[in-house]
Amino acid sequence: MSVAIENFVKAIYNNENHDITDTKPGNIASKLGISSAAATDMAKKLDAKGLLNYEKYQALRLTKKGEKMALNVVRKHRLWEALLHQMFDMSLHEIHREAELLEHETSDFLAEKISEYLGHPKFDPHGDPIPNADGEITTKDTSIALINAEENTEYIVSRLMSTDKEFFEFCALNGIKYGNKIAVKKQFQNSKMTQITIHSNTIVLNQDFTQIIYVNEIN
Known part of the structure; x- marks a missing residue:
């Protein structure tokens, strides 16, 4: 899948789980720095691919397939954050910025190697949970x-x-x-x-x- 698609499903996942805005195309557009029209077009395309459910004027909802893709990207992002923070003591902003780039160039094989190297961490340096290789978050959030x-x-x-x-x-x-x-x-x-x-x-x-x-x- 393209970087644009991965970023789109990840943005929906993040908004659904811990953002103060909903997942209507306009809000996803603002998050990604694209036009509302472009976000609507992307939503329609991903609906056709079975990655999300699109209805006019309604919030976007990921399908099981779309959520699995989003969690796979989130896993790679947070593993890179954990590795960069541990190895180079980079700031929280720096690790996020670099992980945004690296997440799309990382194979599932490399992600698992990073996880093994770090001792299979449950959380990244921001305190966000890291999904496992099956796309599951196994920790309970009581915060x-x-x-x-x-x-x-x-x-x-x-x-x-x-x-x-x-x-x-x-x-x-x-x-x-x-x-x-x-x-x-x-x-x-x-x-x-x-x-x-x-x-x-x-x-x-x-x-x-x-x-x-x-x-x-x-x-």
Whole structure:
């Protein structure tokens, strides 16, 4: 399949699973940087190939075949992120950028070799689950968005759901990293802001950040 098709089904999968927008062609177009007309044309073509279900004015839905393709691309992307982060200590933005290119040039054979080398990781450095070779996600996601966290409670950062360079730079500067412990001190409901402490530092985050930082409560 072409890079354009792989990116299209992956965008639908990502929007369905952890994006704040739905999967209507216009939203997929915005995500991919193409016109709405081009996205609609692609959706019709992929409907004919049995990769998704297209209905005018409705959100796009992947078929089993389309979801399997998307998960295969996601697997390769996240394995590359894990490898690049481990070998070169590249930033979260850098590994995402490079994995976007490498995912399309990677055979299933090489993906499995990378997975073996890394010890078959379950998560990438962003905290996103890595599908196995059968296109299955075997981990259970119990995380919540930081905006929904309880006050005076400690959590572990479990996921950073963004591709934005400045977001990752901010997180790196403040120690907001997958696996790190934070304490939620105060939820400011009216202003939609959250006060946290991490590494003895106190910072306040707005909802643009607290909606894409996910955490698990420390039991």
